[in-house]
Amino acid sequence: xxxxxxxxxxxxxxxxxxxxxxxxxxxxxxxxxxxxxxxxxxxxxxxxxxxxxxxxxxxxxxxxxxxxxxxxxxxxxxxxxxxxxxxxxxxxxxxxxxxxxxxxxxxxxxxxxxxxxxxxxxxxxxxxxxxxxxxxxxxxxxxxxxxxxxxxxxxxxxxxxxxxxxxxxxxxxxxxxx
Numbered sequence: 001x002x003x004x005x006x007x008x009x010x011x012x013x014x015x016x017x018x019x020x021x022x023x024x025x026x027x028x029x030x031x032x033x034x035x036x037x038x039x040x041x042x043x044x045x046x047x048x049x050x051x052x053x054x055x056x057x058x059x060x061x062x063x064x065x066x067x068x069x070x071x072x073x074x075x076x077x078x079x080x081x082x083x084x085x086x087x088x089x090x091x092x093x094x095x096x097x098x099x100x101x102x103x104x105x106x107x108x109x110x111x112x113x114x115x116x117x118x119x120x121x122x123x124x125x126x127x128x129x130x131x132x133x134x135x136x137x138x139x140x141x142x143x144x145x146x147x148x149x150x151x152x153x154x155x156x157x158x159x160x161x162x163x164x165x166x167x168x169x170x171x172x173x174x175x176x177x178x
Contacts, residue, residue, distance in 0.1 A: 011170065
């Protein structure tokens with residue numbers, strides 16, 4: 001989904017820190033940064049349970065939940081992005097299995113996005129995400145290499161639409177997050 005690390009005429013998109021508020025149009029942030037999240041004591045008081053999302057939307061049109069592990073290589077930024085994908089029938093979740101950060105490049109569900117529709121966020125290494133069905137996104141962009149749990153909808157028919165974006169896009173990390 002990327003062609004090279006830079007493109008001379010690319011629109012520059014700087015990733016900003018991921019928060020539940022600035023990501024809400026695209027899905028849900030997985031994490032415990034909000035101390036007001038409701039929890040319940042379990043396991044004889046040795047753990048707290050936080051129910052974050054009651055429905056991952058994985059069963060449309062005969063689909064079923066699939067848990068996979070991705071081993072991602074670190075990417076070099078700035079990074080040229082030329083193509084995005086969406087999954088119209090189910091959500092897709094990415095959760096780091098360590099403290100590796102990743103960049104999320106997204107656009108709202110709907111027609112294929114233009115370069116200036118895209119937004120980029122960088123996680124803090126302890127956050128995961130759930131992309132809402134239909135959200136346009138780039139494939140996993142690990143800042144540091146590592147393993148990720150991925151929960152997504154599987155079915156006999158593939159639910160993945162890929163589209164080239166209208167103009168080259170260069171994703172950068174701000175200096176304080178590089």
